[in-house]
Amino acid sequence: MKIGIVNNGLGNVGSVHSAFEFYKYDVILANNPKDLDASDVIVLAGVGNFKTAAAKLRQLQFWNKLGEEVIVKKKPLLGICLGMQLFADVSFEGGENKGLGWIKGRVVKIEGDLVKVPHIGWDEVKPMDEILFKGMRYNSFYFMHSYHFIPEDKSVIKAVTQYGDLEIVSAVRKDNIVGVQFHPEKSQGDGLRLLRNFLEMSK
């Protein structure tokens, strides 16, 4: 199985790359959209600003290519952090910006009386998907984000995390599309296991 990682220049694909290499998988760092042709599964990872990321994906022609590979060809996709937020219809980070629109919903700023923003650190994840979270030891994962995804259809929600008085959607899944708000590539043992679970689901 070949894993295509979208290299959108927004940093941090290095960690994702090395985490998949841990399992001896073939990884393609896709600098060009056509590099994704040879991939069996796709990973869209990233931190940073939604507006900047969406603009870069469009500019590098990844936007339509992802639609072709994921929606038309039904290749399994894992979105990490901002990668998951890009599935939404719209995000309010840096103004009102259109997302890929694959999972209906919006991305809004974390707000609450009891919370610090950004949400940074390790937090407990309440899993609602037995396959994605199979074999976890502690279910704690590393988060770093200021915005969060609110899907319209609650049945896509596959994990939640309580942050102060706010419940954050920490994983979503719809057909061949999986997204996590946390960073599995930075979450030691359980993080590696989640990546493996995603690949096993994708076989």
Next chain:
Amino acid sequence: MTYKRIIPIFLLKGNRLVKGTRFGDFVDVGDPLSQAMIYDAQGADEIIIVDIDASGNKRLINTDIINAMIHKCRLPISAGGGIKTIEDARKCFGAGADKIIINTSAALNPSLIKHLADEFGSQSVVVSVDVKKSRTGNYDVYIYSGRQKAALDIMEHISRVIDYGAGEVIVTSIDKEGTLTGFDYEIYNKLKNITKVPLIASGGAGKYDDMVKLFKETDCDACAVGKMLFLRDYDIVKFKSYLKGRKIPVRDA
């Protein structure tokens, strides 16, 4: 509830790690990569690595070291030392840093923080502030690894960088650093009302109860630990088991 984080702090001099007392008297404490792998295996929640000579020597931290660490470790790494521009930051992120740490340049050129936050997002921009208590009891801000006093009011400085988009603040007490005599709890309590972002305490951790006190009496989200790990008989597993026994929420690993 977000767990309280225990963060080994690595001070880089050349390609080696050092540890000192009050920002001086450094001794060698090992190779950054092998130390990072040790603390990752022990379940550290994050690692901070800072090149303490970079700003003074007008150069950037060696990003090859960051890159080697991210290939061997599965935990978040914050890196700093000599970051003065968006391009410097991009090099660090490109090497795999999860967050960048800005100290001297945040004091000399606060608007840099705004540009960095716009480009990379607040969650990846950490401002580090080194402070020393003056004879009158006020806290002064120091730059260039404690070598130069900055003409800044600490409260104004920290409020400004947070307004500009700093996503986390780490405050190091120069008086306490490397002394193993406990944190400067006073400064963290003073900062409580102005830090709407996570606050990391650094300087002075010497025994388990220092961390218990920090997390019980202040609003800090994390603590940085140096000498206790490098030059005393402690490890992350022992820290966490003690803190858990004192009802401090720490992550199992």
